[in-house]
Amino acid sequence: MFKNRDVISILDFSDAELEKIFEVSKKMEKTMKKGSSVLKGKILANAFFEPSTRTRLSFETAMHKLGGSVIGFTDIEATSIAKGENLADTIRMLDAYADVIAIRHKVEGAAKLAAEIADAPVINAGDGTKNHPTQAMVDLYTVWKEFGRIDGLNFVLMGDLRYGRAVASFLYALTKFKPRKIYLVSPPLLKPRKELEEHLTKSGVNFEIRENLQDIIQETDVLYVTRIQRERFPDPAEYEKVKGSYRVDLETIKNAKDGMIIMHPLPRVGEIALEVDTHKSARYFQQAANGVPVRMALLYLLLEGEK
């Protein structure tokens, strides 16, 4: 079911498969403490054509904690790509060297292309604007650990729903389950792409687009916030206005439902006030920490299968 499988889009996984990944992830939280040798002699190639800290380092940590090794690059400049090599040739090389390949790329479809070329399983570590399946797994796992389920919960996704690939990937992921309701809260300029909205409609998920959080905060179980990037706005004044309206602080959440959790794929740049960090609802640091056991589970399942 998992062995040698490529991980390109979260949509390729059924809810049952995702639950399996969560269960293995849970076990990996213990394995992580002591380390394991189960992937000894195996190599992960990290092909990061775009910079990343959290995703890259959590993949490396996951591989090391399972006894494996890591090769790769973190930057195009130091690679043959800078000499004009095509992506396919680079992937073929990594395929010859490594047992599994994680690729991050600016261009949509890069991971899929890599998967078509490589015999080794390819993991999309983020490409284009909508696919970041391992982040979606980490996000779902964070909810699953908290509530024991995804189904029946009310979600609010707030911030940049247009260009943020983590939040888009999470939104696609939610359509694999039966959330009670999904609210999409963003400035008009950063509303979800049409393609994503159509997918939500088609999948029968109950969703609603809003511009304001306050009306719905009382019924929210999961508040998922994302970074709004200055460079998305032609007019800096517009950015400043928007930035303030989609920021979460203690005032914003004072009427929140008991048990609500706040998530963020990080890095953040002011969307969540520092004062929220110690609030009982903050889960974004735990969410980041979950990156390791989930990626351990995935690497294990792809390389060793279920046992």
Added chain:
Amino acid sequence: MFKNRDVISILDFSDAELEKIFEVSKKMEKTMKKGSSVLKGKILANAFFEPSTRTRLSFETAMHKLGGSVIGFTDIEATSIAKGENLADTIRMLDAYADVIAIRHKVEGAAKLAAEIADAPVINAGDGTKNHPTQAMVDLYTVWKEFGRIDGLNFVLMGDLRYGRAVASFLYALTKFKPRKIYLVSPPLLKPRKELEEHLTKSGVNFEIRENLQDIIQETDVLYVTRIQRERFPDPAEYEKVKGSYRVDLETIKNAKDGMIIMHPLPRVGEIALEVDTHKSARYFQQAANGVPVRMALLYLLLEGEK
């Protein structure tokens, strides 16, 4: 014979020693599958003063597959060299930390200097314009695996024979054996350096300089193609003209001898058309893959000797 030896130039190795390396490489292809712990506790320092993907990553993979670790740098900017440190001091530091050092450097003789300073064995991972001995070993191994021998074969080396250090190193390597004939095919501007030509003459190898591939394709056993770099040409129009004439596609090889193989040290930028990739003669991806077992063999022999 091999233990603690420096690997500076392919000319330092006899044909018998090279055959020994090939035999160990062959065994390493199996070891590579599962991984080994034979170099556990040993450290390779990758001192890459010039960027490289294939060479660097295949060294790292080789070391990891044998159970060893890797330290190093891939870029001068982040090192003390940028603070004005001399090469000797940098090498002394790496010598204190590592069990074996692989160095890539723009300047001819950098590896030799490093070897004079370091107690640990030093491997030239490419310096100046003519020495890249591990690439030459990988190339020879690719031919040896295919034909069971180097002697008696017809070689064509085509492209930039002047600045390409992989092809120069391969050419020096061939003089250690008894090829039937070597054809050197290049635009006039990129003909081999006088020093290399003199070495060929002196070593008694049967070679001939040509400007055209078509007359000799029917008797070629090994067609070795290299990248022609735009920046070598003062006149861009000249580059465009030349680029087209030394490009291999299915048309170019339609009259090729049965069993001919096409090699390229990679990266390529158009010298071999993508349509050739699936042709039975294409061996350049396998050649790249051979980088790992050959470097495993070398690291093993330098650190453990023959057993």
Added chain:
Amino acid sequence: MFKNRDVISILDFSDAELEKIFEVSKKMEKTMKKGSSVLKGKILANAFFEPSTRTRLSFETAMHKLGGSVIGFTDIEATSIAKGENLADTIRMLDAYADVIAIRHKVEGAAKLAAEIADAPVINAGDGTKNHPTQAMVDLYTVWKEFGRIDGLNFVLMGDLRYGRAVASFLYALTKFKPRKIYLVSPPLLKPRKELEEHLTKSGVNFEIRENLQDIIQETDVLYVTRIQRERFPDPAEYEKVKGSYRVDLETIKNAKDGMIIMHPLPRVGEIALEVDTHKSARYFQQAANGVPVRMALLYLLLEGEK
């Protein structure tokens, strides 16, 4: 005593604790030869916000030689910091992934802040202008190995005593012991900061500021030289003049006391002439080599405690 402890300033350690570190370091020189598995499954995060070769690579070597793994970054550009993330969030992430964190940062106090946030022990690998505790330990260990003690020796610290954080850290370290005398030799522009001078006075150490080495070379046991950076001088002519006066060559040391050793935290750029490298008093390469066993001792003590 050591387990889970943060290493922020050399002043946090007593002389007895430092002696303990030296004794473990001595044992680690043997362990280093063969490698060990004592930290298998453990991960060091190298958070280098400023470039470094020697410190970074010796930490990596130390961790690998003990069987552990390393993750991290060597450069801000490829991290989330470049996306505007605050230091605390970056540290929280590393804390979730790694078992111990080494941080280098331009800003004074960055390591202390990191230590307040992280549960994992944090090692200051150099921050601001005065703290570089592991370098100070390496330097003290070099003296201790040579003389069997720090107490009762005459020290000369020469060069940039104002901006060099290695030498400042060493000077603070010496106040933990009872040196006979410390001479501070520097151009007026690069005299120690007032704060450091006050600390020396308060700690009751016998020290004297000088502008010339020759008067005191005959009574010197340890001559510690540091790099003078051109960019510290508004006037290039002033730099050229100063550079020459604080340079060590064979002539400079011809009247030196028998048994004197010359140290330098490296990299050097001309402060010690190459001709001194083979002189019996040169200890700077050994000092650099000592970086590995001392950091092995520290990593071992922080992660495993005394056994």
